[in-house]
Amino acid sequence: MVNILSLISISIIPFIMSIILIHGFIKGINLYDVFVEGAKEGFKTAIKIMPYLIAIFVAIGIFKRSGAMNIMVNLFTPITKLLGIPKEVVPLVIMRPISGSGSLAVVKDIVTTYGADSFIGRVASTMMGSAETIFYTMAIYFGAIGIKNSRHTLSAALLSHIAAVIASVFICNLVFN
Amino acid sequence: MINYIWFFLIFIGIVVALFTGNIDIINTTIIEDTQQAVMFAIGLTGIMAVWLGLMNIANKSGLIKSFSKLLRPLTHILFPKIPKDHKALSLIIMNMVTNMFGAGNSATALGLKAMEEMNTLNKDKKTATNAMCMFLVINMSSVQLVPLTVLKIRADSGSSNPTEIIGTSLIATFISTIVGIISVKLLENRR
Numbered sequence: 102m103v104n105i106l107s108l109i110s111i112s113i114i115p116f117i118m119s120i121i122l123i124h125g126f127i128k129g130i131n132l133y134d135v136f137v138e139g140a141k142e143g144f145k146t147a148i149k150i151m152p153y154l155i156a157i158f159v160a161i162g163i164f165k166r167s168g169a170m171n172i173m174v175n176l177f178t179p180i181t182k183l184l185g186i187p188k189e190v191v192p193l194v195i196m197r198p199i200s201g202s203g204s205l206a207v208v209k210d211i212v213t214t215y216g217a218d219s220f221i222g223r224v225a226s227t228m229m230g231s232a233e234t235i236f237y238t239m240a241i242y243f244g245a246i247g248i249k250n251s252r253h254t255l256s257a258a259l260l261s262h263i264a265a266v267i268a269s270v271f272i273c274n275l276v277f278n
Numbered sequence: 279m280i281n282y283i284w285f286f287l288i289f290i291g292i293v294v295a296l297f298t299g300n301i302d303i304i305n306t307t308i309i310e311d312t313q314q315a316v317m318f319a320i321g322l323t324g325i326m327a328v329w330l331g332l333m334n335i336a337n338k339s340g341l342i343k344s345f346s347k348l349l350r351p352l353t354h355i356l357f358p359k360i361p362k363d364h365k366a367l368s369l370i371i372m373n374m375v376t377n378m379f380g381a382g383n384s385a386t387a388l389g390l391k392a393m394e395e396m397n398t399l400n401k402d403k404k405t406a407t408n409a410m411c412m413f414l415v416i417n418m419s420s421v422q423l424v425p426l427t428v429l430k431i432r433a434d435s436g437s438s439n440p441t442e443i444i445g446t447s448l449i450a451t452f453i454s455t456i457v458g459i460i461s462v463k464l465l466e467n468r469r
Contacts, residue, residue: 109379109423110379113376114376114381114384117332117372117376118332120341121332121336121341122332124339125341127339128340130335130339135335136332136334138331138334139331139332139333139334139337140327141327141330142327143327143387144326144327146330147320147322147323147326150319151315151319157284157315158314158315160284160287160288160291161287161311162307162308163287163303164287164288164290166306166307167290167294167300167303168298168300169291169294169295205427205431212431212435216435217432217435217436217437218437218439222432223442223446226425226431226432227447228450229447230422230428230443230444230450230451231421231447231448231450231451232419232421232451232454233420238414238418239280240280242389242414243393243414245393246393246394246397247403247404248397248405248410249404249405250405250406251411252405252411252465252466253411253461253462253465254410254411256465257415257458257462258419260461261415261419261454261457261458261461262419264454264456264458265419265451268450268454269447269450272449272450276445
């Protein structure tokens with residue numbers, strides 16, 4: 102099963118690429134010129150998202166490196182305890198929506214400390230595999246097109262994140278205990 | 279909202295750094311993390327260019343339109359306001375597919391293009407549409423089928439079965455995506 106999924110993962114990009122090129126070729130599109138014309142836009146987008154990325158990276162960097170992140174984790178521990186979330190994975194719960202590389206480091210730390218096959222290790226791995234970074238994604242997607250008012254995106258994304266956290270703990274309890 | 283979060287992160291960070299006596303981290307962050315941000319954007323430029331080039335071909339050949347039409351039954355429920363043969367629909371689905379199979383940067387490139395296409399339907403260019411909110415929430419809650427980096431970490435630390443968490447992750451992702459979709463639908467009717 103995993104092998105099949107990995108195989109698809111590797112071949113998905115070449116597959117989409119071939120379909121687009123073959124279809125374009127049959128339709129008599131001047132592939133090379135049309136490709137280059139579209140590719141030019143790539144630079145504009147990258148430059149457009151750069152200031153948003155820098156703003157987010159600086160804010161998260163300061164928050165993380167100063168130790169403020171750890172303080173926040175401690176503040177949240179009583180609440181998460183109430184939800185039955187093991188306190189060892191709380192840093193991950195907080196970090197996951199904020200930073201992808203940061204949460205990966207947390208998972209690494211949890212897995213080395215408690216063991217990958219421990220309950221804590223499994224919950225952390227499941228959580229990492231079932232959520233995405235929120236702030237940075239929102240910043241670049243909305244930043245790229247100049248949206249200032251994101252309306253209910255953040256609240257819905259956070260609700261979804263909380264659901265992922267609770268579901269991870271619940272499912273691991275069910276499957277591994 | 280992002281305004282407050284941004285201020286909060288930096289302000290609290292500086293205050294904590296002051297009290298713990300490592301105020302120098304502010305300088306380190308400004309030097310190192312901004313560089314990281316720029317490198318990321320530059321790294322994305324190449325992939326952006328490739329996908330936008332390919333999308334330009336798919337657009338001119340009519341492939342995007344036919345694909346959007348084909349997906350109509352699926353996308354209609356989630357994005358009722360996007361016309362049935364609109365380019366945004368194909369891009370949204372391709373973003374989801376590449377995301378699921380772990381091609382993160384390609385997914386970002388396609389996703390940014392999808393946002394741009396959705397913005398052509400937007401009357402108030404400063405405010406997100408329902409479709410954009412729905413798209414982003416799905417995007418942020420659904421992840422790759424095989425979380426390779428997590429598997430690598432597990433394998434490196436000597437797990438006897440590194441892949442056992444794929445199933446649990448998939449179920450958790452599924453639940454979180456459903457909750458995300460319902461939340462968007464409920465929240466979008468307010469105001």
